[in-house]
Amino acid sequence: MSDLIGGNGCGVRIGVYVCHCGTNIAGTIDVRALAEFAATLPGVVLARDYKYMCSDPGQELIKKDIAEQNLTRIVVAACSPCLHEKTFRHATEEGGLNPFFFHMVNLREHDSWVHTDKVAATEKGKDLLRAAVRRVKHHKPLERRQVSINPDALIVGGGIAGIHAALTMANAGKHVYLVEREPTIGGHMAQFDKTFPTLDCAACILTPKMTAAKTHPNITLWTLSEVEKVEGYVGNYKVSVKRKPRYIREDVCVGCLECVEACVYKQAKVLDEFNLGLGKRRPIYIPFPQAVPQLVLIDPESCIEFKSGTCKKTCVEACAERQAIDFKQQERFEEIDVGTIILATGFDVFDASRIPYYGYGTYPNVYTALELERLVNASGPTAGEVLLRDGTKPKSVGIIHCVGSRDDNTNKYCSRVCCMYSLKLAHLIKEKTDAEVYNCYIDIRAPGKGFEEFYNRVSEEGTHFIRGKVADVFPTEGTNQLTMRVEDTLMSMVRQISVDMVVLAVGLEAQSDAQDVRRRFNISSSTEGFFLERHPKLAPVSTFTDGVFLAGCCQGPKDIPDTVAQAGAAAAEALALIDAGAVELEPNTAYIEEELCSGCKTCIPMCPYSAISFVADKKKAAINEVLCKGCGTCVAACPSGSIVQNLFEDVEVFDEIEGVLAYA
Amino acid sequence: MSKPKVGFYWCASCGGCEEAVVDLAEDVLKVVEAVDIAFWPVALDFKRADVAAMADGEMAVCFVNGAVRTSEQEEMARLMRLKSQLIIAFGSCSHMGGIPGLANMTDCETLLRRVYQEVPSVANPDCILPQERCEVPQGSLTLPALHDTVSSLDQMIPVDYYLPGCPPPVKLIKDAVSAILQGAMPPKGSVLAPDVAMCTGCPRKDSKPEKLLVSAFKRPHEIQIDPAKCLLEQGLLCMGPVTRSGCDAACVEGNMPCTGCLGPTGRVRDFGAKALSAVASIADATEESKIAGVLDKIVDPVGTFYRYSLPTSILHKRNRHEGNGAH
Structure with missing residues (x-):
């Protein structure tokens, strides 16, 4: 530590502190020379260099100097203001000055970390210090404003992340609006059969939470609804929610499904979205048996009454005196006031047809992993049977990993869940069909709790593991089979493996409308399109917009435990804000x-x-x-x-x- | 008590500022009554020697119009500064460099070549250019040197006040003169005009929409101008929002867009940059390719945004050196 007392004042008395940040700054910049230089600048009465300005003794130094040297302005040259501006403003305030009489120079990120030439870096440090000293003398005293926090919260997206966050907040006594654009909550998890690595039944663990969300007195659940507009600021958001017509009176329908049975379409003819088009449904339908809310809806695109107005309306007859069916329902808007928002808008699966050489959409027996989830699911289109398009059981199945992940041509990132769900599917296929299963992988990534053990288990069950990226899928001549051509990098040879069914382990992508959503909520996204957290390590569920938090795969690919953990964290952050009751706004307006x-x-x-x-x-x-x-x-x-x-x-x-x- | 002595001088200007003094009409008589005009080469027969003979600070106030671009103008400006207690930069050229200041887009050599050789209407087969000195049988003839850079008055000598405009509006001149006579002047360095932008008193103010986006900028000759509607809304580059008021929106009253002759408000450091920023704010394009399409309609951006203020702008003059970053 060293003191340098200068004296050439100009109305203000500036104290300058140059932080070593260990060797982060002092390793590249001559901090002593910088302090000596600062002492010569007009208005500077004191300049010091110190090992860690952010430490308690460092902060004490500022307070002591303000008292002893009558300092009126403080400049600290240290790290990024993102990290310690608050710290030093606080120290300045504790020392008896207005906290905005402080200014910070980012000597670390803007100088020492980005340069190697010590002399040049020190010279640059002088320029940055001179700029700060010249600026800080103009600083005026400012007051932070306090705004109160509305205790109500909005959660966007009713997948497992949204449900878990909603229940956490509702259990803490806060009122939550849970808004889901699909007719039911449950999200992707509701489409899964089992979950890795424990092979729990997804529905068995999810549906109780779905029902709890529906029945919780503190949760207002709106399905078929989308956030249209967000105005306001932390603690006081005004949100406009578009509520699309269900054509069913929600307060009257009891979910008896008699209308569905009575529909003039005796055969289900419309491709069923929930089963990814592998099954069919009627124009009046319920997405899946455990859907929440347990209400039917009418699809106006396929309903005869909507198309021609001449339907016999047997559904209305079946509903009888309950009169739940209302063809005249209109879209409407609800305006709500909330203090905090959690975005849990989830992901899209990678569109496998973007990789034409895997033949998805061309060869009927090429499936995506999510389609296979529906096939192995007891409530799925085949009642849990793994069947080829012609209705026969496959005797051999190839699972191709990393489809739309770890690939320069599609997505460079690893989607984190595909290895594990591919192992799970291999196990389930084997269990249901006794087929030979070939997993073609680049690396097996099994870093979670119980993951490696699960990999070993599936391996021991007889699943074939081939380390190599499949180059091509094409019909095997003279049979109904498909050939996977793959370089087996462990055997150093190119193999051609004929299988009855190919499953593509598609990766996770940001929702196709994520950019619109991002703009609506005024947050940022990473280059991949996933919403950007405020800090990758220290603020993983916060965003750059105060009061808006992230949960689940909208922030990046992750599995169910991580999603639930993040949803809990987002709820905790929102609760912390709500329970503080008020928030201080920066006065840089x-x-x-x-x-x-x-x-x-x-x-x-x-x-x-x-x-x-x-x-x-x-x-x-x-x-x-x-x-x-x-x-x-x-x-x-x-x-x-x-x-x-x-x-x-x-x-x-x-x-x-x-x-x-x-x-x- | 003797009447205060007043001087008028012109440097690089068109003479319009002198006209503005005459535009005072009968009020000029009151001025003449109150002051003693000691120097006004345009109207009265005084010579440089008469000024040189004065004691320093003998004149109470001197109004200097025009930019400074020759050695003679510089010399005279310095002489006026010496002999006058107050120097008032009179008119846009003196205030900010004005139209002559646009010459800072070029240099003397290029300028003279253009004017004396390249212009189609010039016949100069011997390529004779003006010389500072020329020997003739009768003796030596001299001309003042032409500066490579045009300057505003305050870039040459300290200036006490500014009377803005091209030319300064009569009302501002009258207010300034009466303030001087009453000794009720604002702080030194002030521009003697209201410090609010022109829109404030624009007769078309109410017709401007709150959300104005312009998809195609137009020039006055390209459209039939609606005399009641905001000119910006009609796609014309009206500088009213950027320009200091004080002219009672004279051009707009004449159904023509403001060109910004009164310069920026006291809070704006660079008129052209601010004007460009304001125009960019209303350009109806967010994609890069479309932005170019909208802004390409602006013919001569420097002449539009820096029409009166290039020498005093942060740009000051065109960088004519080769290479990147040289200055």
Whole structure:
């Protein structure tokens, strides 16, 4: 530690602290030279370098110096403001100054970590310090605003993630709106037969939770519903939910299914979405036996009454005096106020037809893994029999791993669940058909609890494992079989394996409309399209929008235990916010200098948060400070420079730029 | 008590600013009554020597119009500064560089070649260019040197106040003169005009929609201009939102878009950058390919956004050096 007392003041008394961050900064930058340099800058009365500024003694140093040296501004050159701006603002406040009299220089991420030339890095550090010292003297005292948190929560998506988060919050006594766009909750998990590695029946563990979500007094469950619009800010979101017509009065229908039996379509003719088109349903139907809510719905695309208006309406007759069927139901909108939002919008499976050489959609006996889940499921289209398209049992099945994962041409990432579900399917196929099963894999990834043991078990059951990526699938000449051509990299030879059925272990992708959803909730996404968490390690369920949290596969591929854990974490984060009762908003917002505004309206449509309105009687614009997030868009757009942003005033920004450029 | 002495001078300007003084009409008589005009080469027969003979600070105020681009203008500007207590930059050219300032897009050599050789209407087979010195039988003839860079007045000498406009509106001149006579001047460095943008008093203000998006920018000759509707809404590049008020929206009243001669408000450092930012804000395009399509309609962006202010902009002048990042 070293002290350097300078003296050339200019109205403010600035203290500068250069952090070593162990060797993170001091290994590349001459921190001592930087402190000596800082001491020569106008306004700086004290400059120190110190090993860890974020440590308690480091913070104490700031407080002590404020008291002893009458400092009025603090500059800390350390790591990213994302990490420790709060820490040092707090220390500044504890020392008796307004916390916004502090400014942080990112010496680590912006300098030491990205350079190797020590001399040049030290010179750059000087430029960054000079800029901060020049800027900080303009800082004004600012007040944080408090806003209260509405205790109600919105959870978007009724898969296992949404259900678990909803139940957690509801059990904690909070009112939850659970919004699902499909006619039933349950999500992808409801389509699975067994779960790896324990081979629990998916429905047996899921349906009790689905029912609990439906019956919980604190949960308002809306299916066939989608969030249309989100306005507001943490603690006070206004959400508009579109509720699509079911053509069934939800309060009257008891789910007796007599209408379904009575439908004029004696044969089910419509491809059944829940079974991925492997089965058929009627125009009036229930998605699957354990659907929640246990209500039928009418598909207007295939219903004769909707198409021609001339149906005999035997369904209405069957429903009789209950009169639950209502062909006139219209789409409607519900406006709700919530304080927190959890997005649990799930994933799409990879479209296997994008890899034409695997023949999906061309050769009938090429299936996706999700289709096979339906085939092995007792409530599926074949009542749990694994059958080929012609109704016969396969004697040999090939499972191709990594379809649409770990592939430069489709998705580069590993979808995390395919190895394990492929092992599970291998086990189930063997159990149901006694077929020879060939798993063609790149690597077996089995890092979870009980996963490796499961792999060994399936291996011992006689499933063949071939290490190699299948290059081609084509019909075997003269038979109904398919040939998989694969390089067996353990045997160093190319093999051609004829099988009756090929199963493609398709990967997980972001929902096709994830980008729309992302914009609607004003959050970010990664390049793969999955929603982006605030920090990959330390804020894995938060987003960059306060009060909006993530759960499940919308954030990235994961299995059921991880999804449930994340849903619980998201619920806990939301509950923590709610129970705090109020949240402090950063004061780096923009405001309009009313007497200087010309009322040109340029700023109004610019605001991404609809925070700016035109005050008709004054003929000037005004910013709602609570809605403003301080993005600065209006500040840049204002043609007469009449919008000011706290902490980013022109004089601060220009002086900072000039400070950086004042070398030489 | 003797009347305060007043001077007028012009540098690189069109003469419109001098006209503006005459535009005071009968009010000019009150001015003449109140002050003693000590120097005004355009109207009265004073010479440089008369000014040189004055004591330093002898004139109370001097109004200087025009940009500075020759050695003579620079010399005269410095002389006026010496002899006058107050210097008022009068008009856009003096204030921000003005139309002559657009010459900073080129250099002297290119400029002279263009004017004296390349222009189709010029016949100059011997390629004779103006010289600073020329020997003739009667002796040596000299011309002032042409600066490579055009400057605003305050880039040459300290300026006390600015009277903006091309030319300054009569009302602003009258207000300035009476403020000077009453000694009721604002802080030094002020622009003597309201510090609110022009839209504030625009007669078409109410017709501007709250969400204005322009998909095709137009030039005035391309459309029949609706005299009641916001000009920006009609696709015309009206600089009203960026420009200081004080002209009572004279151009808009004449059914033509504001071109920004009064310059930016006191809070804006670079008129053209702000104007460009404001125009980009209303361009109806979000995809990169479409943005170009909308903005390509703006012919001569520098002449549009920096029409009066290139020398005082952050750009200052065109980078004519080779290579990347040189300056």
